[in-house]
Amino acid sequence: MDLSRCAIHSITHKPWTLAQCCNKFAAAGVAGISVWHNVLKPISLDEAAKIVRGSGLQVPALVRGGFFVSSEPDKRRAAIDENKACIDEAAALGAGMVVLVVGAQPGLPLADARQQVCDGIAACLDHARACKVKLAIEPLHPIYAADRSCINRMAEARAVCEQLQHPMLGIALDVYHVWWDPDLEHEIELAGEQGTLLALHVSDWRQVLRDPLNDRGLMGDGCIDIRGIRRLVEKANFRGLIEVEVFSDQYWAMNQDEYLKLVCRRFADCV
């Protein structure tokens, strides 16, 4: 089973600690881990960095920064500070990027929210460069447009990248969020040309959504043409690890060792 391109997000195995994730992923032959904040909270950053480095795993990303949108200027300023701190943490862990879920606020006009995102990211880019950590805007499915992300397609993430024109800024493509977009192929080509394609996250879209947040499918459970999208991003010269990011009450309830075997099998078969 070739897992040399496979990374797994720690949240995929939510019941596990960072140490468990690192040990088990490395033992399974997985190449990398993307680290979510929740596994950092119970331990010091030094300890986390030691665990991650000791595992030999690559660390594509720290997940997640962002949430730049607020009608209150104080909160927008606080978000910028938090994102800078997040960049510091990523650097300490040896993570190549911070994934940005950019934020939204119900009732705030989307155009205003999008401008706040642009301003917030702009304020973090110098710090990102100093720390050698990239920032990856993750377009979220339009189902999350009200409260989580006012950037919902590759085209909108590209607009921010084009506006800010910064070598540390790019896009994280998550198949779950963008698989339906008829412009996807074209946007992947553009991101390839512009050098902004920083990440590929994989999971699957179940036909019947039982819960809008925590019912993602594992690759092969749903209708996304994951292999087709992988071909497109590789044609666009993406060479990074491919990251498994699955939120699922169903899978979190499984024996996690068995689940990891399934994740690896599905990665080999469906990605």
Add this chain to the structure above:
Amino acid sequence: MDLSRCAIHSITHKPWTLAQCCNKFAAAGVAGISVWHNVLKPISLDEAAKIVRGSGLQVPALVRGGFFVSSEPDKRRAAIDENKACIDEAAALGAGMVVLVVGAQPGLPLADARQQVCDGIAACLDHARACKVKLAIEPLHPIYAADRSCINRMAEARAVCEQLQHPMLGIALDVYHVWWDPDLEHEIELAGEQGTLLALHVSDWRQVLRDPLNDRGLMGDGCIDIRGIRRLVEKANFRGLIEVEVFSDQYWAMNQDEYLKLVCRRFADCV
């Protein structure tokens, strides 16, 4: 309370029969009803037409045709026959259009599905012209891309209209499905110029989606800038009725007379 621009979809008051909907809507001063198939099933088409005409209500639409997508050619042919029958029903009811939910099939590539939609609609247009009934493509929110509609934005509906170039074909804009789209304003302008803006459906997007199908908000319950969208469509010369279409287990459980008062109040206050 000015309800001279207000129509209500029969499904909004799912517990009521067609006769109840017509009597109650007319008594409340509502200007029109869009008729769903489920209220036609228990009665003959003649009887339905008599009820609707007797009420004096306008009938913007029969809801809904479409579902052109299938990997099986027989089913695609059957869908075309069903849509023609639907056009006949609309004509009998005096409805100005049939709203099309175009269909999708999990696993079928979206590009193929979109071509099937184009072909299916093309096969119905002459019949639509003969019956003087328009066909309105309703882009559905991307959450429904897997199983209900492979057309998820105004831009994609426009692409079909531009490909088929037919005076009986246009677009039904439902704020619930397209409110998040950064291209919305531009697409409304284009639809106005092209004469394809056939309908405006209103409801609201709750911040926290409890159920992806039957938890729509009533206007004012959520975050959609309905008045702003209304201004845009009127600037684009839309002069039709504005149709309230709300699927909601919560509201269906209410006393429907009280609910109708609330619908009318919210229409006056929030649309």
